[in-house]
Amino acid sequence: MTHDVFILAEHLKGKVSDISFEMTGKGRQLAAALGGKAVAVVLGRGVKSLAESLGADSVLYVDDPALAEFNPQAYGRVLAALIKDRAPRLVMVGNTSMGMDLAAALSVTTGLPLMAYVNGLAAEGGALVATSQIYGGKIQAEAVPGGEACIVSCLAGAFPADAGRVGAGLAPALEQIASPVPLADLQVKFVRMIEPQGGDVDITQQPILVSIGRGIGGQENIELAQELAEALGTAVSASRPVTDAGWLPKTRQVGKSGLTVKPQIYLAFGISGAPEHLEGMRGAEMIIAVNTDPKAPIFDVAHYGATCDMLDLLPALTEKIKG
C-alpha cells in the first residue's frame, strides 16, 4: 500500500464539478499529512484540459470512448482496477449522483471499508478519521477504518473548492493511460442526456422565492402559495417531496437534484431542511423559515423563524403584501 490519496474527479457536459475541486483541495492536505501524493483521477474522452484544471500533486487520466459519458459499470471497472493496481491509502468519491453509484460497489469489489456522507476528514497521527452526516443531518458519526486504507464518499460543499483548483506554483504531473480493463462488453449503455424542460419560470433568477415543502399538506393547498407568489411577482419553488408528488413541476425543485438558488429573500414554508435541500438554498441572502417543528434543521440556517401554521400564514401574508 502507498500513502497516496486518490480523488475521483467528476465532470458533466465538459465541465469539472465543484465537488472535484473540493475533494482535491482536501485530498492534497491529507496526502501531505500521510506522506503520500494527492492523485486526481479523471475518466473520460478528450479530458486533458479538464485534468489540467485540478490542483492535485498529479493527475491520472484514462482516455477511452466508453468513458465519454458517465457509465457506472465502466467507471466502476476502471476504478476497481486502478485501486487494486496502485493501492492508494484513501479513495475520495463524491456523495453525488455519480459517486453514489460507485463508492459502495467499490467497497465490496476491493474489500476496503467505506464511510459515506462524509463532511469531515482528518489524518490524526497518521490515522484517518472520517465524520459522516447521517439521519437526515441530525447526527454526526466520527469513525475510523478497520485497516489503514479506505474509501470515503464526500458531501458537496463540505470542503472549500478553491483549494483544489490549479494555481500559481502548482503544476500537477499529468499521466495518461489506456483503460486497464476491457470495456467492450458493458451491460449498461449510455443513451442520451435529457435536458430539463424549458419554458417554465427560472427560479434561479427571482429576487424572492416562496418555497414550500411537505408541510403544504396536499395539492389543494398549492393555490395558497401561488397567490402569495403572484402578489410578490415571483414563483413558487419547492423541496423534493412536493415535486415528487407532482404538485409542482421538476423545474421548481430546489436542492441537490434540483436547482441552486440565491435569492435576496427565501421564504421556506413547511420545509424541514434535509441536507439535500439545504445544499440548494443556503446561499440565499436572507432565509425566513416557518415550520411547526421548532427543532427542524431549517432553523439552523434560517435568519428568522416562526412555528405557526403555514396554511394560516400564507393567506395572512398575501393580504399584507396586497396592502
Added chain:
Amino acid sequence: MNIVVPIKQIPNLTDELEINGEGTNLDHDALQYVLNEFDEHAIEEAVLAKEAAGGTVTVIGVDTTGELDGALHAALAKGADKAAKITGDFPRGTDSHTQAKLLADAIKGLSPDLVLTGVQAADDRDGQIGPMIATHLGLPYVGVVTGVAVKDGKAMVHKEYAGGLMGEFEVSLPMVVGVQAAHQPPRYAPVSKVRQIAKTAKIDEIAGGEAAGAGSAVRRMFKPQSAGHAEMWEGGPEEVAEKIAALIKEKGLLKG
C-alpha cells in the same frame, strides 16, 4: 418478470434521536422504526413495472427490529405478491455491508430479472445497499433513478444529475436499480386492507448467515452544533405575516 425489492427499516427521523451512554451509537431501543422512504418509492416502482409488463414482486428485508412483518404486510397491501424476511442475530442499526450481503445471498436464490431498492437510507453510514447487492450478485447497477421501463429483456432507466439534467441508460436485465423516486407518488394502502392481509399472509423466513461488518468503527456520535440559529418570532400567523411583510418591504421587494 421476477421483480425483487430489498427494503430497510430506519428510525423515524421526526422523533428525538438519543445517543447511547457510550456515545457511539443511537439508543435504538428508544426509537420507533419506519420503512425507509426511498424503499416506499422502490415498492411503488416495482408494482408499476409489474402492472406494465406482468410478473411478480417479492419484497424482502433483514428483520433488525422484530417488526419487519408490518412493513411487509403494507407492501403486500400495495400490490407486492410475496414477502420474505431474513432472521438471525441482527440488531437494530445493523450496518449496510451486513444487510447487503444477507440480502444478496437470499436474492440469488430468487433469480430476479429486476431488483429495485431505495437509492439510499438515512442510516447508510457505511454506504448504500443497492450497489453492494449488485456487486455481490455480479449485476449492473444504476442509481438515483426516477423511472424504469422494461421491454424485451432490457430496462430503460432515467438517472438524475444536478440541475434537473437526466441521463438515459439502456441496461440488459437482470440489473439492480437504486430508486430515487417512483414515476408516480407511492400509493396508499388502507389500514383495513393491511390488517386483512396480516391475518392470512405468509412470510417466508430465511435464516441469515454471518454478519459482514461495516469495516469501520464509530468512535464518537454526536448532534451537530449548528453555527447559528434563526431568531425566532413568537405569535400567530397575523404577527408573523406582519414581520415578514416588513422585511420584504425593507429589501425593496414589494411589487409595484
